[in-house]
Amino acid sequence: MTTAKPPVNYSHLLVHIVLIPVCIIMVIPFIWMVLTAFKTLAEATAIPVQIFPSSLRWENFVRLFESFNFGTMxxxxxxxxxxxxxxxxxxxxxxxxxxxxxxxxxxxxxxxxxxxxxxxxxxxxxxxxxxxxxxxxxxxxxxxxxxxxxxxxxxxxxxxxxxxxxxxxxxxxxxxxxxxxxxxxxxxxxxxxxxxxxxxxxxxxxxxxxxxxxxxxxxxxxxxxxxxxxxxxxxxxxxxxxxxxxxxxxxxxxxxxxxxxxxxxxxxxxxxxxxxxx
Amino acid sequence: MNVVFWAYVLIAPIVIGEALFALWPLAQSIYLSFTSWGVFGQVRWTGLENYSQLLEDPEVYSALRNTIVIAVASVFGSVSIATFLAVLLNVGVRGTSVYRVLLFLPVVTMPAASAMVWKWLYNSDIGLLNSALSVVGIDGPAWLTDKSYALWSVVIVTIWNEIGIGMIILLAGLQGVPKSLHEAAHLDGAGPVATFFFVTLPLLTPTLFFVVVTSTIGAFQMFDAIFLMIGPEGYALDSAQNLIFLFYKQGFIIGDKGYAAAIVLVLFLIIALVTALQFWLQKRWVHYE
Incomplete structure (x- = not known):
C-alpha cells in the first residue's frame, strides 16, 4: 500500500524557516550553560571558542557540593x-x-x-x-x-x-x-x-x-x-x-x-x- | 451569623498577611520618605528634604532616563517579537508545541542562573557572542563594561526573558479571533498580510493592550538583570542603573533608608501615571466589540 505524498505547503515551510533560527537563538544560553558545565576551565576559556567538552567532567558537579555550600542552598x-x-x-x-x-x-x-x-x-x-x-x-x-x-x-x-x-x-x-x-x-x-x-x-x-x-x-x-x-x-x-x-x-x-x-x-x-x- | 463568622475565619490569613506585609509597610514607606537615617541608625524627621535632594540629584535623573529607556525598549522589543511569533504559531504548523516550549523556556529560568550564562556569553575576550562576531570580521565591544553598551545588553536579556509570556497570552488572544472572519477576508480577496493588519490585529488589540500594560509595569521594576550582570560595583553601572537599582543601593548598600523610600515612592507615582496614561490612550487604538 502506498500513501500519497501530501503536497508541500509553502506557507508552512516559510513558518518553519523563520521559527527554527529564532528558537535556536532563544535556546543558545541553555545549550551553552550545559556545555560549559561539562568543560574544564581551560576548555571553557579557550580561544578560539571550543564548543564541545572533550569529555564529560562530572567532577564540576561534585566540586559544587564539596567546596561550595550548594547542598545546603x-x-x-x-x-x-x-x-x-x-x-x-x-x-x-x-x-x-x-x-x-x-x-x-x-x-x-x-x-x-x-x-x-x-x-x-x-x-x-x-x-x-x-x-x-x-x-x-x-x-x-x-x-x-x-x-x-x-x-x-x-x-x-x-x-x-x-x-x-x-x-x-x-x-x-x-x-x-x-x-x-x-x-x-x-x-x-x-x-x-x-x-x-x-x-x-x-x-x-x-x-x-x-x-x-x-x-x-x-x-x-x-x-x-x-x-x-x-x-x-x-x-x-x-x-x-x-x-x-x-x-x-x-x-x-x-x-x-x-x-x-x-x-x-x-x-x-x-x-x-x-x-x-x- | 454562622456563615459570617466562618467567612471572617477564611479571609483572616490573607487580611492579616496583607495588612502586615503590604498596607502597613506602605504607610511606613511614606513616613520613612520624610526621615533621614544617620550612620548609627538614628532616625530624624526631615520633612521634604529627601524630595528636594532627589530633585537635585543627577544620579536620580540618569536613573530615571535609564528606567524609561529600559522600559520602552524592552516592552517594544518583547511585545513586537511576541506578536510576530504568536502569529506564526497560530498558523498551526507541525511541531507547534515544540516551538512553544522552546520559546517559553526563558520564562521559567531562574534569573540568577540565566544572567550568569548571559554574562559568560557577553564576555568580551572569551565570550561566544564576540567570537561569533569575529568570524564575520566584527570586533565586538565589552558588552557589560562599556558605558554605551551596558544598558542595551541588559535590554536584550530582558527581551529574551519576556517574549515567552507575551507570546502565550497573544496566542490565546489570536485563537479567540473567529476563523470565519479570516475566510470572509480571504473571499473578499485580501491576502494574508492585509488580513493580518485589517482583521486580525484590530481584534487582537485588547490582548495587546493587556500585555503592554502588564509588561510595562514589570519593566519599570526590572532589577535582577542589572544586579546580576552589571553589579553594584560594575564599571558601567551609572549608565545602566534604573530607579529600582538606585533604591536598592541607597537603602541597602549606602543605608539611607529615608532617601531610598522617597525614590521608590517617586517610581510608584511614575508607574501609576504611565498606567493611567495607557488607559487614557487605549481608546485611540484598542478596539472593543
Missing part, C-alpha cells in the same frame, strides 16, 4: 518553596472562596483594598518589611524569608474568579443537605477548583524558586541562602571557575524546567487564564 530553596507555596495556595483558596461565595459585611470593601494592593509595586514594601523583620529578630532566618510571602493578593483574586465560575446550584444543594460553609468548601468547592489551584500553585512555585531581591536583602550567611542568592553571590568566591558556576546554574534551573515539561498544559492555560481574567 538547594535544601533551603526546597524548604522555603514548599512552605510558601503551601501557605499561599491554601490561604488564597480559603479567601478566594469566601469572597466569591459567602456574604458578609465589608466583603466588597475588603476585596477592593486587596485589589489595590495588587496594583502597588512590591518594592515599595521592602524597607519597612525588612525593618519589621529586624525588630522581630528574623533577619537571616528561614521564617524571615518565608513568612512575609505567605499571602498573595494576586492568588486570592485569581481563585476568587475561579470559584465564581463554579455553578451556584452546587453550594445550594450542599446547603440543603446541611453542609456548613466550611464543609462545602472542603468537600465540594475545593475538589472542583483543582485546575485553578494547580495553575496558581505552579506560578507560586516558579516565583518562589526564582525570587532574588527579597532573599538577597533578608538572607546573608551562606548556610541560610537560597539558590538564587547563592548563585548571585557565588562569583565573588569563585571568580574564574566558570564550569563549576555553570554546573550550579544547570542544577538551579533544572527543577523548574522539569516542572514546566510535566505541567506544560496547565502552565500555558494558567497564563492564558490570567490574561483573560484580568
Amino acid at each position: 538547594y535544601t533551603n530553596s526546597i524548604v522555603a518553596t514548599v512552605l510558601r507555596v503551601t501557605a499561599q495556595v491554601s490561604f488564597a483558596a480559603m479567601a478566594g472562596y469566601a469572597f466569591a461565595r459567602l456574604r458578609f459585611p465589608g466583603r466588597d470593601i475588603i476585596f477592593a483594598v486587596l485589589l489595590s494592593v495588587m496594583m502597588i509595586p512590591p518594592v515599595l514594601y521592602l524597607i519597612p518589611k525588612f525593618l519589621l523583620m529586624a525588630q522581630l529578630g528574623w533577619v537571616n532566618t528561614l521564617q524571615g524569608y518565608v513568612v512575609p510571602g505567605f499571602t498573595s493578593a494576586f492568588g486570592t483574586f485569581l481563585l476568587r474568579q475561579f470559584f465564581k465560575t463554579l455553578p451556584e446550584e452546587l453550594s445550594e444543594a450542599a446547603k440543603l443537605d446541611g453542609c456548613g460553609p466550611v464543609r462545602t468548601f472542603f468537600w465540594i468547592m475545593l475538589p472542583l477548583a483543582k485546575p485553578g489551584l494547580v495553575a496558581f500553585g505552579i506560578f507560586s512555585i516558579l516565583w518562589s524558586w526564582n525570587e532574588l531581591l527579597w532573599p538577597l536583602i533578608i538572607l546573608n550567611s551562606p548556610e541560610k541562602m537560597t539558590l538564587s542568592v547563592g548563585l548571585a553571590t557565588m562569583e565573588g568566591e569563585y571568580v574564574s571557575d566558570y564550569p563549576v558556576m555553570m554546573a550550579g546554574a544547570v542544577l538551579a534551573v533544572m527543577p523548574m524546567i522539569v516542572m514546566f515539561f510535566i505541567f506544560q498544559r496547565q502552565f500555558i492555560e494558567g497564563i492564558a487564564l490570567t490574561g483573560s481574567k484580568s
Whole structure:
C-alpha cells in the first residue's frame, strides 16, 4: 500500500524557516550553560571558542557540593518553596472562596483594598518589611524569608474568579443537605477548583524558586541562602571557575524546567487564564 | 451569623498577611520618605528634604532616563517579537508545541542562573557572542563594561526573558479571533498580510493592550538583570542603573533608608501615571466589540 505524498505547503515551510533560527537563538544560553558545565576551565576559556567538552567532567558537579555550600542552598530553596507555596495556595483558596461565595459585611470593601494592593509595586514594601523583620529578630532566618510571602493578593483574586465560575446550584444543594460553609468548601468547592489551584500553585512555585531581591536583602550567611542568592553571590568566591558556576546554574534551573515539561498544559492555560481574567 | 463568622475565619490569613506585609509597610514607606537615617541608625524627621535632594540629584535623573529607556525598549522589543511569533504559531504548523516550549523556556529560568550564562556569553575576550562576531570580521565591544553598551545588553536579556509570556497570552488572544472572519477576508480577496493588519490585529488589540500594560509595569521594576550582570560595583553601572537599582543601593548598600523610600515612592507615582496614561490612550487604538 502506498500513501500519497501530501503536497508541500509553502506557507508552512516559510513558518518553519523563520521559527527554527529564532528558537535556536532563544535556546543558545541553555545549550551553552550545559556545555560549559561539562568543560574544564581551560576548555571553557579557550580561544578560539571550543564548543564541545572533550569529555564529560562530572567532577564540576561534585566540586559544587564539596567546596561550595550548594547542598545546603538547594535544601533551603526546597524548604522555603514548599512552605510558601503551601501557605499561599491554601490561604488564597480559603479567601478566594469566601469572597466569591459567602456574604458578609465589608466583603466588597475588603476585596477592593486587596485589589489595590495588587496594583502597588512590591518594592515599595521592602524597607519597612525588612525593618519589621529586624525588630522581630528574623533577619537571616528561614521564617524571615518565608513568612512575609505567605499571602498573595494576586492568588486570592485569581481563585476568587475561579470559584465564581463554579455553578451556584452546587453550594445550594450542599446547603440543603446541611453542609456548613466550611464543609462545602472542603468537600465540594475545593475538589472542583483543582485546575485553578494547580495553575496558581505552579506560578507560586516558579516565583518562589526564582525570587532574588527579597532573599538577597533578608538572607546573608551562606548556610541560610537560597539558590538564587547563592548563585548571585557565588562569583565573588569563585571568580574564574566558570564550569563549576555553570554546573550550579544547570542544577538551579533544572527543577523548574522539569516542572514546566510535566505541567506544560496547565502552565500555558494558567497564563492564558490570567490574561483573560484580568 | 454562622456563615459570617466562618467567612471572617477564611479571609483572616490573607487580611492579616496583607495588612502586615503590604498596607502597613506602605504607610511606613511614606513616613520613612520624610526621615533621614544617620550612620548609627538614628532616625530624624526631615520633612521634604529627601524630595528636594532627589530633585537635585543627577544620579536620580540618569536613573530615571535609564528606567524609561529600559522600559520602552524592552516592552517594544518583547511585545513586537511576541506578536510576530504568536502569529506564526497560530498558523498551526507541525511541531507547534515544540516551538512553544522552546520559546517559553526563558520564562521559567531562574534569573540568577540565566544572567550568569548571559554574562559568560557577553564576555568580551572569551565570550561566544564576540567570537561569533569575529568570524564575520566584527570586533565586538565589552558588552557589560562599556558605558554605551551596558544598558542595551541588559535590554536584550530582558527581551529574551519576556517574549515567552507575551507570546502565550497573544496566542490565546489570536485563537479567540473567529476563523470565519479570516475566510470572509480571504473571499473578499485580501491576502494574508492585509488580513493580518485589517482583521486580525484590530481584534487582537485588547490582548495587546493587556500585555503592554502588564509588561510595562514589570519593566519599570526590572532589577535582577542589572544586579546580576552589571553589579553594584560594575564599571558601567551609572549608565545602566534604573530607579529600582538606585533604591536598592541607597537603602541597602549606602543605608539611607529615608532617601531610598522617597525614590521608590517617586517610581510608584511614575508607574501609576504611565498606567493611567495607557488607559487614557487605549481608546485611540484598542478596539472593543
